[in-house]
Amino acid sequence: MNNTTRNRTMLIDFYEFTMANGYFNSKLKDKTVYFDISFRKVPDEGGYAIFAGLGSMIKYIENFEFTEDDLQYLKNQNLFSDDFINYLRSFKFTGDIYCVKEGTVIFPYEPVLTVKANIVEAQLLETYLLLCFNHQSLIATKSSRIKRAAKGRVVLEMGARRAHGVSSANNGSRAAYIAGIDATSNTLADCLYGIPCSGTMAHSWVQMFDSEEEAFRKYVRTYPNNATLLVDTYDTLRSGIPNAIKVIKEELLPKNITNFAIRIDSGDLTYLSKEARKMLDEAGLTMCKIVVSNALDEYLIEALLNQGAPIDVFGVGERLVTAKSNPVLGGVYKLCAMENEDEITPKIKISDNPVKITIPHFKKLYRIYDKKTHKAKADLITIFDEKIDESKPLTIFDPEYTWKTQTFKEYIIKDIRETIYKDGKLVYKLPSLDQIREHTKKELSYLWDEVLRFDNPHKYYVDLSEKLWQTKLNLIKKMKKSL
Amino acid sequence: MNNTTRNRTMLIDFYEFTMANGYFNSKLKDKTVYFDISFRKVPDEGGYAIFAGLGSMIKYIENFEFTEDDLQYLKNQNLFSDDFINYLRSFKFTGDIYCVKEGTVIFPYEPVLTVKANIVEAQLLETYLLLCFNHQSLIATKSSRIKRAAKGRVVLEMGARRAHGVSSANNGSRAAYIAGIDATSNTLADCLYGIPCSGTMAHSWVQMFDSEEEAFRKYVRTYPNNATLLVDTYDTLRSGIPNAIKVIKEELLPKNITNFAIRIDSGDLTYLSKEARKMLDEAGLTMCKIVVSNALDEYLIEALLNQGAPIDVFGVGERLVTAKSNPVLGGVYKLCAMENEDEITPKIKISDNPVKITIPHFKKLYRIYDKKTHKAKADLITIFDEKIDESKPLTIFDPEYTWKTQTFKEYIIKDIRETIYKDGKLVYKLPSLDQIREHTKKELSYLWDEVLRFDNPHKYYVDLSEKLWQTKLNLIKKMKKSL
Structure with missing residues (x-):
């Protein structure tokens, strides 16, 4: 089988199949569920991350198809029902996906992307969506740091030879370009995405x-x-x-x-x-x-410029394309709600480690901007159907230290996620790569310098609405009581 | 253009094209040259690396073909001659490739792979061969460390969701399996390579x-x-x-x-x-x-076992698939010789940094084993046509500290590279994945424990023959004198 042309559909962790078949053959089969993608920590102790990978996710879902070879492979495992395999033969994603735009600045714990679908479909998408999110957002985030360190000078990405395989090179070039890197050495990236190549x-x-x-x-x-x-x-x-x-x-x-x-x-x-x-x-x-050039990254570029090195152009390779100093973003895909007779029931995963406790429920993700400066002040996560009246002051509080509150009077609040899929139909038009790059630039301009700096950046506020916070607390209490 | 199906031929750094066109339109066009792949440092301060990536390299060369789209793209750059573009249209690799087998233990500075070809062909292969070598050897090396830390216990690779794209996941699973990891979570890796999946x-x-x-x-x-x-x-x-x-x-x-x-x-x-x-x-x-499971690597596994944790199976994800602690192998592709009227002229690249000075000439790579213990004692790099008489004692010396010598009396010496391509024809049959895995296991058994250990391993000897050492020294002197 040729690796180059083989369909990617089977890039699915095997346990998604065992679970999907288990759901399919149970009363849960048609249960509508909600899964969130979020991450827990900005790489390199940074203050922000940049989302990328939506283009690849859409391509995957649009081309999602099990071949007869794939189905035969699954049959040979002697684990899955014939009905399930037949279902896979005509698999079609029928759910909804909500997601921030590529190039958007994102922060830990936020529901960057939500899949609403029946449990079988939602489970099967997990591995690939995470792979796209984790890899491409990681490289976009790293590249943004490197480009900013160069303080307006040209930065070339030339990491193909040290990339972790073909897609690491190609999608790495693309993520770097989104984040402001000026050109790539990888000719294929230009052929695929139109990134200036030199x-x-x-x-x-x-x-x-x-x-x-x-x-x-x-x-x-x-x-x-x-x-x-x-x-x-x-x-x-x-x-x-x-x-x-x-x-x-x-x-x-x-x-x-x-x-x-x-x-x-x-x-x-x-x-x-x-x-x-x-x-x-x-x-x-x-x-x-x-x-x-020579093993450069944001730290070395900053040091060179601080020493007054009269450099016009930086060529950056291995440390960008592998995000060497921190090569894992760590995004997760967690069940946050399920529907029961048209009601949405929030779901939680508890952990001894508080950072691993999930935020339950189908949610909305808002960004609050100062009306005068247009700077982003905080993000607010609410339950999906909460209403916010922009004409009234808005008080938010830290979900950990609840006595830390902030009240906004002159603000603009924006739901920063788009509907990508509705009932299985792609309803979102992916902007051109240059539009995405432009969006990133704008996104960074909304951040305070204190969030942007490399050392000890100010922690951007990501708060929960009171209703959501209460929902989470109640679920934790209920869960603890039942133990 | 669909990323999934697009030919990979164009995954070539753009400067390979500018150089290749430059050679093509000069008197150098048909010049036969020799390029070596080598690396400078074992990741994680380890004592050995494991070679992987040959399978992907062969696949690339066998499918190397510029489409009309590719040629049109190059034409549009207004940099390349029509003759060159026509030449690319019917490009066929006609050279030789010598390389160690996948799964072979390798050390810094060795010519792991040598391409002998006309300069245009040799230059165009650079990016992809390096990418395969750097990525897959990196993951095989990391995986070998992780598997050894588990001291015979089962280790599962489950890193797909944190991989750097599709080929990082698939080839990562393959490299891990070569190095002894027992199974993967990635179903596609099983479909492609037959790696046990669970x-x-x-x-x-x-x-x-x-x-x-x-x-x-x-x-x-x-x-x-x-x-x-x-x-x-x-x-x-x-x-x-x-x-x-x-x-x-x-x-x-x-x-x-x-x-x-x-x-x-x-x-x-x-x-x-x-x-x-x-x-x-x-x-x-x-x-x-x-x-x-949970962000495990060789250090954590070792610590868990040292504390007496009664664990039977380790699931290892992000830290294996990204080689997190050291995600760059740093392999290079360097011109080492060219032919002039049937004579091979050695070529060198000097650097202020001694580790960046290349080893000139078309070379052979030998491994010396103790006749009794079968342990590998040292590697010896010679000029291609040097003869070694196994019946006589063999004295080798450290290329840096030349007074450090070793003499072997009872030894076996083996040219550890295979001929992969001869005059453009693939003459090597890639072993099955299980054979490669078996080969790795055997390779590790030839190493002393002192080379295998994680902390401060013994530096395995990689020495130059006297003739090669003298050739290198003469070239450096000649070069320095001409400055």
């Missing part, structure tokens, strides 16, 4: 010619516009930069070309970039840009 | 029923053989385990079923597993296995 030379190019000078000369003659000469194959300051200057002056300046750069890929990037800048400027090449 | 229930199953007891009862009635009851949805010791015991005694023991388990997914796993064991044993369920 690249010029590796060390092998320089090694292939009899001399570094010849290698540079040959390159700029082939690609006179937009050449980036890699200067560290032999010796950056004694060979690479002098050769680059010579070739640029002889080959490009006479043609009035002013768009070129050098790239430094090893050594002390602060020292080398400062020396390079001096040498280039003294040669009259003030327009020559300096690109650096 | 799974029983999530918290949602327990939440769906009116009581935990009912949930357990319903489950074991549906799946009487091999049920694993998840006991921490409400309260492990006060509710989960008592309910599990009750249901097992009432439903399974009367049917003479003795194959069942409980799973604990939160809380203090040492304390809970000890208490669980006591409760189960007191109820006469000594045969009931205890499964634990």
Whole structure:
């Protein structure tokens, strides 16, 4: 079986099948349930995360189909009823999905996405939806940090060779672009998603010619516009930069070309970039840009800029595409409610570890903005049918320290989730990638600097409505009493 | 364009195209070159890595083909000659590839894989070969550590939901299985590769029923053989385990079923597993296995076992599938030689950072075993045409501290690389996954415990032949003199 073309439908944890078959063959079969996707902790001790992955989720659901091979495989397990296998043969998602838009800023414990469906359908979607959410939001979040560290400078994503497989590379490029990264080295990502793609030379190019000078000369003659000469194959300051200057002056300046750069890929990037800048400027090449690469991330970029390194472009690879410092987002998919004769019954999962206690019920997710500054002040999670009267002051309280309250008078409140599926029909039109990227940019502009900073960021408020908080408390009490 | 079905050929860093077109339109076009894949550092400060990824590389090369869409894309860049694009239209790999077998133990600086081909072909394969090597060897290496920490106990891989995309999940499951992990939760990995797949229930199953007891009862009635009851949805010791015991005694023991388990997914796993064991044993369920999960890795497994936690099965997810503690292997693809009129000229890349200086020349990779113990003593890298006379003592020396020598008298020496491609033809038959797994097991048995240990492992010797060492030194000197 060819991995490249095989349908992805079976990327389902086996226990989803055992559970789904169990439900299917019980009285629970047609039970409508609600599952939330949420996460518990922002990676890298950061103040915010960025949601990505909805595009892949939609693609999965639209192409969700069990082949006869898949069904035969399941049959061979001797665990599942024929009725269940026949049901899978004509499986069609018939539920609703509510989700924030890609590029939206999200915070721990929020119901980023809710699936409302019969229990069999809802259970079967778990693995893939989580995979998309966890991976792509992780990379978007990491990329946003890296781009912000560069303080407006260009950042290129070049991590394909260190990615965790093909989809890690492709969806990694896409998530990075959503978060503001400027271009990718991965040509396939451009073919698939239209992400600007760039690249010029590796060390092998320089090694292939009899001399570094010849290698540079040959390159700029082939690609006179937009050449980036890699200067560290032999010796950056004694060979690479002098050769680059010579070739640029002889080959490009006479043609009035002013768009070129050098790239430094090893050594002390602060020292080398400062020396390079001096040498280039003294040669009259003030327009020559300096690109650096070599295991960079937001911390190193921040340090380089703090030291005054005159860098124009950062090439970032392995630490972005794997989110190296914290490669797990940890999103979960939890049952929060079920319908009983048209009434929605909230459901909870208790844990000795309070952070693992779920927020019960079918909910809505609101963001509260200051009417004057348009800055986001807090998020409010309510039960789905609560009404908020914007003309009246709104008091919210911390779900953990309930005496911590805030009252908003001049505010705008917005339900930040969209209806993606309604009765199994895709009713949402995915924006273009550039629109998503634009949305991210806007989202970040709504946050206070205190939430955005890397070290010890201010904890953004995510509060529960009093009714929801009370519902949760009652369920915990009831559960504890019954033990 | 559908991400699921799109050909992967274009997963090529854009600079490979600019370089390839540059070579193609120069006198270098038909130049035969040699590129090595190697890595510089074992992740997690470990003593060895395990090679994986060859299966995916072969699949890629066998299916390597530019579609008309791809060619049109390249044409639209206005950078590449028509001749080059026409050449790509009928691209066929015509070179040789030498590589260690999947599952082989590998060490830093070794030429794990060598591509001999014309420069255009060799350059275009770089990104994908590195991606396969870096990802799959990383996960195999991590998985080997985790499996060894479990000291013979069963380890299940259940990381799909936290994987970095589809191929991270599928190839992650495969790499884990190669390294000795016993089964996966990912059904697609079983469909694709035949990896044993398992799974029983999530918290949602327990939440769906009116009581935990009912949930357990319903489950074991549906799946009487091999049920694993998840006991921490409400309260492990006060509710989960008592309910599990009750249901097992009432439903399974009367049917003479003795194959069942409980799973604990939160809380203090040492304390809970000890208490669980006591409760189960007191109820006469000594045969009931205890499964634990919750962000486990080799360090936590080792700690649990050191504390005497009576655990039979470890479920390992995010920390395996992302290699969380060190998610980058860092393999590189470096030009090491080129042919000039039938002579092979060694090539080097210098760096201020000695670890980034490459080992020049077309090489062979030997492993030296003790004739009596069959333990691997050292690896020896030589120039491709050096002869070693096994009947004579062999003295090797440390390439860094050359006064450190070792002489072997009773030894077996083995070229550990296979010819995978010869003149573009695949001449290697990939072993079955179980054969690869068996090979890994054997490979580990050749290593001394001192190399295998987690903390401060003994550094396995990887030495250069004198001729190769001299070649490298001469090239460095020559290069430095020319600056």
